Amino acid sequence: MTNERTPPAPGTAGESAGESAGPAASGSGPAHRARSVRAAGGEPAAGEPLLVAEGLVKHFPVLGGFPFRRQVGAVRAVDGIDLTVRAGESFGLVGESGCGKSTTGRLLTRLLEPTAGRIRYRGRDITHASRRELAPVRSEIQMIFQDPYSSLNPRQTVGTIIGGPMEINGIDPPGGREHRVRELLETVGLNPEHYNRFPHEFSGGQRQRIGVARALGLEPRLIVADEPVSALDVSIQAQVVNLLQDLRRELGIAFLFIAHDLAVVRHFSQRVAVMYLGRIVEVGDRDAIYRAPRHPYTHALLSAVPEIGTYGAGEEAHGAGGAERRERIRLAGDVPSPVDPPSGCRFRTRCWKARKRCAAEVPPLVRIEGNREGHLTACHFPEEPSTSARTEDIVLDPALAAIEERGAGEPRTGEQS
Ligand SMILES: Nc1ncnc2c1ncn2[C@@H]1O[C@H](COP(=O)(O)OP(=O)(O)OP(=O)(O)O)[C@@H](O)[C@H]1O
Numbered sequence: 001m002t003n004e005r006t007p008p009a010p011g012t013a014g015e016s017a018g019e020s021a022g023p024a025a026s027g028s029g030p031a032h033r034a035r036s037v038r039a040a041g042g043e044p045a046a047g048e049p050l051l052v053a054e055g056l057v058k059h060f061p062v063l064g065g066f067p068f069r070r071q072v073g074a075v076r077a078v079d080g081i082d083l084t085v086r087a088g089e090s091f092g093l094v095g096e097s098g099c100g101k102s103t104t105g106r107l108l109t110r111l112l113e114p115t116a117g118r119i120r121y122r123g124r125d126i127t128h129a130s131r132r133e134l135a136p137v138r139s140e141i142q143m144i145f146q147d148p149y150s151s152l153n154p155r156q157t158v159g160t161i162i163g164g165p166m167e168i169n170g171i172d173p174p175g176g177r178e179h180r181v182r183e184l185l186e187t188v189g190l191n192p193e194h195y196n197r198f199p200h201e202f203s204g205g206q207r208q209r210i211g212v213a214r215a216l217g218l219e220p221r222l223i224v225a226d227e228p229v230s231a232l233d234v235s236i237q238a239q240v241v242n243l244l245q246d247l248r249r250e251l252g253i254a255f256l257f258i259a260h261d262l263a264v265v266r267h268f269s270q271r272v273a274v275m276y277l278g279r280i281v282e283v284g285d286r287d288a289i290y291r292a293p294r295h296p297y298t299h300a301l302l303s304a305v306p307e308i309g310t311y312g313a314g315e316e317a318h319g320a321g322g323a324e325r326r327e328r329i330r331l332a333g334d335v336p337s338p339v340d341p342p343s344g345c346r347f348r349t350r351c352w353k354a355r356k357r358c359a360a361e362v363p364p365l366v367r368i369e370g371n372r373e374g375h376l377t378a379c380h381f382p383e384e385p386s387t388s389a390r391t392e393d394i395v396l397d398p399a400l401a402a403i404e405e406r407g408a409g410e411p412r413t414g415e416q417s
């Protein structure tokens with residue numbers, strides 16, 4: 001595999017996702033081979049920091065005035081976040097609509113220029129790297145977007161959609177690009193014979209798979225997946241999540257998995273960060289976040305996730321065994337405007353525990369008493385772990401539950417057109 005790279009054209013970041021997949025899971029497929037070749041060139045070991053953001057800020061200017069428009073404010077979409085994605089891990093980013101998840105993803109992939117802060121990729125500062133300076137690493141960080149319909153050029157064949165970015169990035173695989181594209185189609189559970197077909201000939205889930213194949217063609221080390229399944233039917237969602245899971249396990253690709261659906265994130269992610277109004281309020285291992293959330297906002301978010309089997313109407317949901325109850329917390333009021341966020345703790349206008357101190361002091365994101373290592377919470381008056389949500393029964397839907405039970409080894413059926 002040749003790894004010479006030339007500057008990419010705009011829009012060459014990967015996009016959507018796919019469904020099931022046999023070959024990817026086998027570990028003997030072409031993508032696996034590509035990975036092995038690259039590993040010889042100095043792959044960061046699994047678990048080592050791959051992408052690190054420090055104090056990352058993105059403010060979008062708000063313009064006003066007449067007749068001369070000038071900046072009258074700023075949307076503080078991302079307002080000082082620190083996060084680390086480690087090699088080979090799946091890191092989930094959750095939060096309500098508008099909290100800054102997509103902006104974070106676009107900053108980390110350098111599709112947006114940060115207002116402040118620092119981004120390091122494999123130890124190298126890429127915060128303000130020019131297009132030319134970014135060229136050697138650009139294809140290693142790919143993005144998969146939510147909408148499988150708008151993310152593929154309707155006038156291009158699948159072969160061009162997947163092979164074009166490889167060509168632009170100077171990736172010239174042994175056996176040729178067409179051969180490699182066909183291998184990739186197989187990897188994501190599509191028929192290699194569909195090489196000459198157009199996007200409209202595929203279903204939504206299949207288009208997502210094409211987007212995944214396109215990202216894989218660039219041999220990424222990190223895929224930022226922004227709501228990759230939220231536009232799909234629930235049954236297809238499970239298959240797409242499963243495909244991504246297989247790719248992560250077999251190819252060692254790290255994922256930043258962005259979603260507002262906590263059940264999907266729980267299924268896919270090893271570590272999870274919770275965002276609220278431009279800031280991370282809690283981060284930690286999946287189990288710590290889902291079983292012992294300490295931030296009131298995390299607690300409220302989790303309490304709104306239905307538990308399998310017995311979730312019903314009303315204020316409460318019952319665990320599968322019915323032995324424990326999880327109080328459903330309804331958050332009062334709307335999310336404040338990111339143009340003028342509350343002082344101190346940004347969650348204070350909706351927090352049932354808010355006190356004077358919460359308005360005066362910004363709570364730092366730190367390991368508080370009772371947290372396990374790596375579990376950080378930004379709250380002056382955190383929840384007691386014992387009163388927190390019991391969430392071991394949270395699953396996306398019965399289809400995902402079935403997949404989870406079935407395990408990774410069993411063959412899966414791809415969606416065929
Ligand atoms: N280009 C832009 N110009 C101005 N404001 C923007 C821009 N992009 C995003 N915003 C604002 O920044 C805030 C964060 O938006 P972002 O899209 O990152 O949120 P999100 O968490 O991804 O939401 P969703 O779950 O709805 O996708 C929102 O208030 C949004 O309106």
Ligand code: SF4
Nearest residue numbers: 345348351358379380
């Ligand atoms: S700091 Fe105060 S307002 Fe913020 S989450 Fe904690 S208790 Fe609530």
Ligand SMILES: [Mg+2]
Nearest residue numbers: 101102103226
């Ligand atoms: Mg978004």
